[in-house]
Amino acid sequence: xxxxxRKAGDELRxxxxxxxxxxxxxxxxxxxxxxxxxDALLAIQRTHDPAIGFRYSCRVGMCGTCTVRVDGRSVxxxxxxxxxxxxxxxxxxxxxxxxxxxxxxxxAPFWQAWKSITPYLVPDEDAAGMDATPAVIKPDSAERERxxxxxxxxGCAACFSSCxxxxxxxxxxxPAALNRAMVLVADSRDTAAAHRLDVVAxxxxxxxxxxxxxxxxxxxxxxxxxQAIRRLRKWRFDESR
Amino acid sequence: xSPGEAWPEPETISTDVAVVGSGGAGLMCVLHALSxxxxxxxxxxxxxxxxxxxxxRMVQGGYNAVLNPDDSxxxxxxxxxxxxxxxxxQRLAWTLVNDAPRVINELxxxxxxxxxxxxxxxxxxxxxxGQAFDRTVHRGDLTGIEIMGRLRDQMFRLEPVExxxxxxxxxxxxxxxxxxxxxxxxxxxxxxxxxxARVIVVxxxxxxxxxxxxAPAREKTGDGVAMCWRAGLAVRDMEMLQFHPTGxxxxxxxxxxxxxxxxxxxxxxxxxxxxxxxYMARYDAERMERSTRDVVARAGYSEIVAGRGTPDGGxxxxxxxxxxxxxxxxxxxxxxxxxxxxxxxxxxxxxxxxTAHFHMGGxxxxADCRTALDGLLVxxxxxxxxxxxxxLGGNGVAESTVFGARAGDTAAAxxxxxxxxxxxxxxxxxxLERAYAPLGRDAGPWPFPLTTRLKELMWQCVGxxxxxxxxxxxxxxxxxxxxxxxxxxVPGPPEVNFGWQEAMDLANQVTVARTIAHAAAWRTETRxxxxxxxxxxxxxxxxYVVQRRGAADGPVSAIETEVRDVEFSYRAPDGDST
Ligand SMILES: Cc1cc2nc3c(=O)[nH]c(=O)nc-3n(C[C@H](O)[C@H](O)[C@H](O)COP(=O)(O)OP(=O)(O)OC[C@H]3O[C@@H](n4cnc5c(N)ncnc54)[C@H](O)[C@@H]3O)c2cc1C
Ligand code: FES
Numbered sequence: 001x002x003x004x005x006r007k008a009g010d011e012l013r014x015x016x017x018x019x020x021x022x023x024x025x026x027x028x029x030x031x032x033x034x035x036x037x038x039d040a041l042l043a044i045q046r047t048h049d050p051a052i053g054f055r056y057s058c059r060v061g062m063c064g065t066c067t068v069r070v071d072g073r074s075v076x077x078x079x080x081x082x083x084x085x086x087x088x089x090x091x092x093x094x095x096x097x098x099x100x101x102x103x104x105x106x107x108a109p110f111w112q113a114w115k116s117i118t119p120y121l122v123p124d125e126d127a128a129g130m131d132a133t134p135a136v137i138k139p140d141s142a143e144r145e146r147x148x149x150x151x152x153x154x155g156c157a158a159c160f161s162s163c164x165x166x167x168x169x170x171x172x173x174x175p176a177a178l179n180r181a182m183v184l185v186a187d188s189r190d191t192a193a194a195h196r197l198d199v200v201a202x203x204x205x206x207x208x209x210x211x212x213x214x215x216x217x218x219x220x221x222x223x224x225x226x227q228a229i230r231r232l233r234k235w236r237f238d239e240s241r
Numbered sequence: 242x243s244p245g246e247a248w249p250e251p252e253t254i255s256t257d258v259a260v261v262g263s264g265g266a267g268l269m270c271v272l273h274a275l276s277x278x279x280x281x282x283x284x285x286x287x288x289x290x291x292x293x294x295x296x297x298r299m300v301q302g303g304y305n306a307v308l309n310p311d312d313s314x315x316x317x318x319x320x321x322x323x324x325x326x327x328x329x330x331q332r333l334a335w336t337l338v339n340d341a342p343r344v345i346n347e348l349x350x351x352x353x354x355x356x357x358x359x360x361x362x363x364x365x366x367x368x369x370x371g372q373a374f375d376r377t378v379h380r381g382d383l384t385g386i387e388i389m390g391r392l393r394d395q396m397f398r399l400e401p402v403e404x405x406x407x408x409x410x411x412x413x414x415x416x417x418x419x420x421x422x423x424x425x426x427x428x429x430x431x432x433x434x435x436x437x438a439r440v441i442v443v444x445x446x447x448x449x450x451x452x453x454x455x456a457p458a459r460e461k462t463g464d465g466v467a468m469c470w471r472a473g474l475a476v477r478d479m480e481m482l483q484f485h486p487t488g489x490x491x492x493x494x495x496x497x498x499x500x501x502x503x504x505x506x507x508x509x510x511x512x513x514x515x516x517x518x519x520y521m522a523r524y525d526a527e528r529m530e531r532s533t534r535d536v537v538a539r540a541g542y543s544e545i546v547a548g549r550g551t552p553d554g555g556x557x558x559x560x561x562x563x564x565x566x567x568x569x570x571x572x573x574x575x576x577x578x579x580x581x582x583x584x585x586x587x588x589x590x591x592x593x594x595x596t597a598h599f600h601m602g603g604x605x606x607x608a609d610c611r612t613a614l615d616g617l618l619v620x621x622x623x624x625x626x627x628x629x630x631x632x633l634g635g636n637g638v639a640e641s642t643v644f645g646a647r648a649g650d651t652a653a654a655x656x657x658x659x660x661x662x663x664x665x666x667x668x669x670x671x672x673l674e675r676a677y678a679p680l681g682r683d684a685g686p687w688p689f690p691l692t693t694r695l696k697e698l699m700w701q702c703v704g705x706x707x708x709x710x711x712x713x714x715x716x717x718x719x720x721x722x723x724x725x726x727x728x729x730x731v732p733g734p735p736e737v738n739f740g741w742q743e744a745m746d747l748a749n750q751v752t753v754a755r756t757i758a759h760a761a762a763w764r765t766e767t768r769x770x771x772x773x774x775x776x777x778x779x780x781x782x783x784x785y786v787v788q789r790r791g792a793a794d795g796p797v798s799a800i801e802t803e804v805r806d807v808e809f810s811y812r813a814p815d816g817d818s819t
Contacts, residue, residue, distance in 0.1 A: 020734075032493045034582045039494050046689045050740025051733020055290075057458045059495045060578060062386055063293045078495065079581060100429050101737035107290075120394040121353025134349035136362040147355070152386050155293060155393070189353075 013088040014040050016052065019101045024049060037070050037077040037091065041103075053102030061220060064156030067094055068103050074161040076220045094157055096167025110157045113166075113173045117181040117199050122192035135189050146186045150179055150228055152221045159215035159225055165208050172208040173200070175215035175225035182228035185235060197236055206233045247681040248673050248735075251424070251433035256284040256402065257656045259423060259438035261409045261465060263287035265297030265638055266444035266621025266645035268392040269344075272352070273649025274656075275399045281656055284402040284436065286409050286425055288445075288742075289460045292393030295446045296457050296622070297641050300388065301502035301574065303379030304356075304642075305372070305635035306341035308364055312374040314338045319812065320372045321636060324533055325601075325629020326769040327783055327814040328478065328807060333627040333644075335811055336608045337636065340643040345378055348642070353391045356380050368507035369634045371533040377635040382502055382574040388638065407434065408742065409464065411672035412441065412472040412617065413664040420616040421662035423468075424672040428742065431735025433673050439659040440616050440652045443469060443604070444645060447622035448753045452597035453700035454488050454498045462746035463753035465623040469604045470752060474612055475787045475803075477625040479753075480760035481601035483632055483770045484705050486512075486537035488596020490555045491582040498596040501558060501575050501586070503634040506530040508571065510560035512541065513590065514549040520556070535631045535770045538595040542705040545594065557590035595705050599637055601628045601770065602760070605787065610648040616659050620648040630769020677735075678727075679744040685730030688743040695722060695750060703758050708775040712762040719758060720797045723751045756788050759800050783807040783814070 011028050012035075018025045029043035041054045056066035059078040066077040069092040082089060097105035127135075137144060159175040160166045166174035173181075181200050185193040200206050206229050215225040258274050260267050263285050274283050285291060292298070307317050317338040322329055345364070348354040356378045357365045369377040380387040396403065406428045413435070415421040422437040448463025449455060466476060487501040506512075512530050514520045524540040525532040532540075541556045550556055560568055565587040569576050572586065579586040603625030610618040621641035628636060679685070702715035729744045766780045767773050784804050791799025 034491055034494050034496070036494060036496065036581075042495060045740065049733070050687055050689070050731055050743075051738045053737040053739070056495075057289050057294045057460060058299050059459075060299065060499045062299050062383065063290065063458065065290045065293055081581065101734075104429075104737050106429075115397045118397075120398045121351075121391070123350055123353070128351040130343040130347045130351075132346055132350040134346060134356075134364055137355075137358060138362040139358040139360065141362075144358075151355070152381075152383060153390065154386055155390070187353075187355075189350075 012040060012082065012086065014044060015088070015090040016044070016103065017092045019053070019099060035082045037068070037075070037080045037082060037089070038066060040082060040089065041077060041091070053100070053104045055104050062154060064154030067156045067158050067161070068092065069094060069161065074158040074218050076156060076158070079220055094161035096161055096169055097157065107157060109169065110160050110174070110176070113177045114155070114180065116173060117177050117196055118192055119177070119180050119184070121184065121187065121190050123189055124191055137188065143186055143188055147183050150183050150223055153179060153223060154221060156220060158218045158220055162214040162218035164212060164214065165210065170208070171204045173204050175229065178206060178232060179223060179225040179228040182232050185232070197232070200232050201236050247677040248433050251435045251669065251673065253435045253437065254284070255437040255661055257281045257438065258283045258440045258442065258652045259286055259436050260284065260442045260444065261286045261423070262295065262444035262446060262621070263289070263291040264295030264444065264446050264621060265388065265392070265641035266648065267442070268292055268389070268396065269642045269645030270442050270444065270620060270649040270652065271399060271401050272392065272395055273646045274653045275401060277650060277653035278656070281653060282402065284404060284438070286404045286407050286423070286436065288406070288408040288428070288464070289458070291396065291403050291405050292389050294458060294460050296461060297638055298385045298389040299458060300385030300638045301382050301500065302369060302504045303367065303377040303384045303635050304341070304345065304638045305369065305376050305633065306345045306378055306639060307338065307376055308342055308345065308366065308378070309374070309376070312376055316373055317376065321633060322629070322812060324371045324631050324633040326631060326779070327629065328481070328768060328785060329629030330626030331808065331810045331812065332608050333606070336647070337627055337640055337643055340646070341639045344639070344642050344646055348388060348391070352395055354380070354387050356387070367504055370503055370506055370531045371633050382504060382572050385638070388642070408745070409445070409468065410676050412468055413668045413672065415662040416665050419662055420614050421664040424669055426676060429737055431738065435664055435669055437661050437664065439656045439661055440618065442610070442618045442620060442648045442652055443623050444619070444621045444648070445623055447600040447603065448750060449482060449597045449600050451695055451699050451750045451754055452704065453696045454594050455597040455696070456485055456488055456498050456500045457598070463749045464746070465619070466603055467749035467752040469612070469619065470756070470790055472614065473790060474614060475605045475789045476603060476756060477605055477785050477787050478629070479602035479625070479756040479788060480764050480771045481630050481769060482597060482757060483534060483599040483601060484538040484595040485598035486534055486541050486595055487558050487593040489578065489582060490553050490592045490594050492553070494582065496582055499578060500596060500598065501578070501591065501593060502572070505558065505560050505572060505575065506537070508560065509563065510558050512537070513557045513559060514544045515551050516549055520544050520549070533631055534634065539705055539772050541593070542595050551592050553592060555592040555594045558593050559590040560586060561588050561590070599632055601625065601630065601632055602757070608647070609651045610644055611651060616655070618648045618651055620644040630771060675748070676745060679729045679731045680735055680741055682728070682730035685728040686725060688729050688731065688740060688747050691722065691725055691729065692743060692747055695747065695754060698722070699754060703754070703761055706772045706774050707761050708773060709762065712758055715758040716755070716762065719751060719755050723755070723797050726751055756800060760786050760788060763802065
């Protein structure tokens with residue numbers, strides 16, 4: 001391309017960690033407004049390297065598959081606006097998960113941890129199925145006031161990546177899975193609370209957390225996994241919940 | 242790699258039931274198949290992340306089901322047919338409304354979803370456009386996360402085989418033409434797979450991404466329908482592509498096209514043109530903004546085309562009169578979405594455009610999701626007929642979960658009686674040859690400009706309002722595009738190469754686009770989502786066109802058609818039950 005004169009703010013430089021050491025890792029893309037990190041990645045794909053590896057699906061913060069680290073912070077690429085004044089950003093894959101290629105990671109360890117807390121409702125068998133009646137639970141009940149603000153986890157693993165303990169793979173179930181455990185333990189429709197509390201009390205459970213609060217700061221849905229962990233710690237010893 | 246081949250020897254896997262797609266239809270199918278027959282081997286093939294790709298995940302507004310004793314399935318049925326302009330396959334629509342309440346029960350009591358409650362603790366149902374009763378079940382304004390999150394959790398209980406990041410390519414037959422399995426590519430390794438299966442369920446979620454302004458998730462590129470088309474299956478209602486009236490405009494950002502949910506209009510949002518006129522009064526004075534999607538989308542489009550739109554080609558939606566606090570409380574997800582792009586739904590009007598949203602057309606199925614090919618089931622948005630000419634908001638996720646569940650029941654019933662067959666090697670080879678071709682070519686166009694061409698062409702000529710001239714132009718251009726797509730070259734390795742994915746997406750999109758343009762040219766009337774400026778009236782005789790692939794091979798195969806009269810098996814258009 002001809003070396004056109006551009007005024008500052010017309011372009012953005014993007015550094016991307018690549019798996020192949022020989023692949024280009026610095027790109028210049030045109031600045032659009034508004035512009036999310038995902039838009040920068042798409043511009044690289046469309047104009048520089050069709051094979052650059054990154055993931056996305058919904059582009060509206062619902063699927064949780066586009067998570068990357070931008071200048072060190074674990075965020076959703078599709079929901080993170082590039083600051084007006086930024087001239088350069090750096091994009092790395094999530095921490096603590098094996099890289100498949102470029103920015104695409106294998107989320108298996110995250111889901112392994114999720115699975116370990118029995119993440120599905122364990123209902124009373126007589127009260128479950130197509131002919132069972134949904135439970136009557138008031139929206140202002142203590143139970144729902146605990147659960148509702150903690151419910152919209154999209155499994156993006158931003159908390160996992162931002163947690164120094166989970167991402168160092170030091171045998172920690174991690175914030176998202178513990179948050180899910182808290183939600184189910186608090187749910188009166190569930191019958192497996194005792195089992196889950198045993199799991200979270202093991203060595204890889206709540207006691208690994210050092211309360212740095214990285215998880216709650218990172219959650220793109222505004223959930224508070226650190227609070228969930230505190231609750232679980234308390235509930236371990238308190239049958240009255 | 243075997244000598245002279247562009248791909249390594251495919252790995253062969255065998256399974257009882259292969260489920261292609263992991264949206265609402267795919268995962269409900271797994272739930273039902275494994276609940277009915279825990280001994281079955283069920284394999285999910287999913288191009289995107291399991292339970293976290295596709296549009297069920299993106300459902301905002303909610304799910305229509307009759308739960309209130311003052312409501313009735315008859316009423317839901319009538320709304321669905323009226324919304325569909327009576328083009329619906331009534332057996333499918335009837336199945337939808339009858340099963341939806343039972344599936345809601347199952348989602349709540351078995352799957353573990355928790356939908357919003359009324360003060361008295363029972364499930365809250367909100368108003369949605371085009372319906373005579375408030376029957377839309379929801380979780381805030383981001384319902385899909387709850388449904389798909391919990392269905393994903395069920396997979397940890399049921400433990401099907403999960404082939405994540407694996408893209409299905411083609412259905413393959415045995416030597417005598419019986420369904421034997423499918424070809425696929427593991428997108429992480431770039432290696433081919435052959436999956437032998439007794440039963441295959443196709444649930445890849447339709448193709449509405451092929452427009453300049455479009456709402457759906459990345460993966461929804463008509464793969465399932467194109468796959469069935471190549472296998473010779475019949476499709477119907479392909480011209481019926483729904484535009485949601487209120488898609489966001491965010492310039493060149495990928496957020497453009499993202500939907501502002503229908504509940505806003507249900508809650509009293511008003512639509513204005515750039516002149517400040519509440520224009521719905523000229524299109525549907527009685528229902529105004531609460532009119533059905535087809536009417537509201539066309540109205541917005543007409544305003545924009547008539548020069549009464551905003552400079553970036555939109556109209557304005559305004560709900561700020563409810564007060565910022567109320568809007569934030571009721572529609573937090575939507576408010577956040579607009580703030581993301583520098584606007585604010587809670588405080589000011591927001592610029593919107595019609596956005597391609599949902600494909601009513603699809604593969605012909607019966608109420609148990611069976612197709613004309615023994616062993617092949619289709620469920621969810623890939624199937625056609627349930628919604629007729631226009632889908633009601635809230636009937637989409639109902640369709641995917643209801644028919645996904647039925648496909649699972651059917652699969653469990655028939656899998657034990659179908660043998661595992663041997664895929665014909667020539668078919669496997671032809672499929673892989675097509676898939677790997679873009680990687681093997683030294684020179685040729687990249688896929689991206691061709692995708693842009695397709696989206697622009699469909700938007701201009703096969704969009705919200707159509708005419709004979711534009712459709713003829715589109716048919717011609719699509720044939721040229723099909724040839725160009727056949728020349729795409731993608732650099733880079735086969736591992737995690739989304740440029741290569743897009744090349745494969747595009748081939749399927751063009752295949753489906755050709756059938757849409759063709760069916761749209763056939764329907765010389767205006768009905769539901771299909772508006773013809775040269776034929777503004779609706780015919781009194783209700784017919785639909787069934788299309789099948791003709792004999793010719795290659796990218797521009799012939800299209801065979803058969804015109805059928807709509808059967809009014811339950812209710813005739815004048816309102817009398819039959
Ligand atoms: C933004 C948005 C909002 C919506 N809101 C509502 C609403 O409020 N209410 C409502 O009723 N309906 C709504 N809908 C419609 C609803 O989402 C769909 O009707 C329905 O959920 C589709 O479900 P599905 O299972 O058929 O497909 P999807 O849920 O779209 O799933 C498709 C699956 O197929 C996979 N796939 C695609 N191609 C391949 C391939 N080649 N190989 C393997 N896997 C593949 C994908 O990865 C994905 O897992 C909305 C749609 C959109 C786009
Ligand atoms: S693409 Fe779905 S959350 Fe970002």
